[in-house]
Amino acid sequence: MRGGLILERELIDTFVTVSVMQNISKAARAMYVTQATVSHRLKELEQRLGTNLIVRSKGAKRTELTSAGMSFLPIARKWLQLDHELENFKYEKEHLEISIGSVNSVNNYFFNEFFRELKQDKITWHLQVKTLHTLEIYEQVRLNLIDIGFPLSRFIIPNLHVQKIHEENLMVVTQNPDYHKKMLRPSDLDIEQQIFFNWGEEYRRWHNKYFPYSYPPKFSVDSAKIALDWLDESSWFFAPCSVCMNFLEERRCSISGLPIGSPVRELFMVTEKVTEQTRRREIILFKRRLLQFIRKKEQEFSRKLLDFYATDSENETRESLIK
Secondary structure, three states, X not given: OHHHHHHHHHHHHHHHHHHHHOOHHHHHHHHOOOHHHHHHHHHHHHHHHOOOOEEOOOOOOOOEEOXXXXXXXHHHXXXXXXXXXXXXXXXXXXXXXXXXXXXXXXXHHOHHXXXXXXXXXXXXXXXXXXXXXXXXXXXXXXXXXXXXXXXXXXXXXXXXXXXXXXXXXXXXXXXXXXXXXXXXXXXXOOHHHEEEEOOOHHHHHHHHHHOOOOOOOOEEEOOHHHHHHXXXXXXXXXXXXXHHHHHHHHOXXXXXXXXXXXXXXXXXXXXXXXXXXXXXXXXXXXXXXXXXXXXXXXXXXHHHHHHHOOOOOOHHHHHHHOO
């Protein structure tokens, strides 16, 4: 592949040089090659393009371009310019700056591995990360205080572009030995012992259906770490798969699934439309890196859930948690 690129550059560079010098002999001297080499390169380029680029007249002192050659000349010059920029790009250490904001559970239990990978990226990223609530994320994106936001709910706000990028199943986290099952129903849980965490709009609708406001939760928190620190043998809380997989590795609690129809924790990506244009390169590259990471993690979560339910004899339970 590399040899092919060198060959293409030589052919096109020779054609452009001949067009400038208007003489094959002068072009050969300028390029420090023989006249036969120049003629050979021109013929090979013409064969590849399927058309004649120069007028061949015996005894002519001046080399002229055909109409096809005149049309191809600006393309050839543009190709050489892009090739030059590409060559320089390889030797320049690229630095890109970007600022993002996401909720606590995403920064600490989902994006934490992505941040480590970004440190090893070929591009040197200058990354500013903020931990914010969902409404704060929308406001800071709107005010251009951050470039990209990752909230848990979708809101329609003028000039903001909102895209759903991920969802994952919620599970039950507990230390109660009576709850040590592969799957729990909402009716199995003691509502008075709940540690409430707001996992987004869809979750709140589902939660209000099974746990009405007449039964307030034992505690309400906005940090998964605080919820885990407060957990005892009587209390419990809901958490998404990414958080639960981290908890399982720490072996500080028991995890149970929820039946079909249970909610998911949704994750959205928010950008301001003008910022998308003015910082297009940084945002596109960051989005590409992040979405590749998310797709990889989704496959990993699926494998871990399959292993988690491997001892469960009911296929329906497994299917209710893995989409």
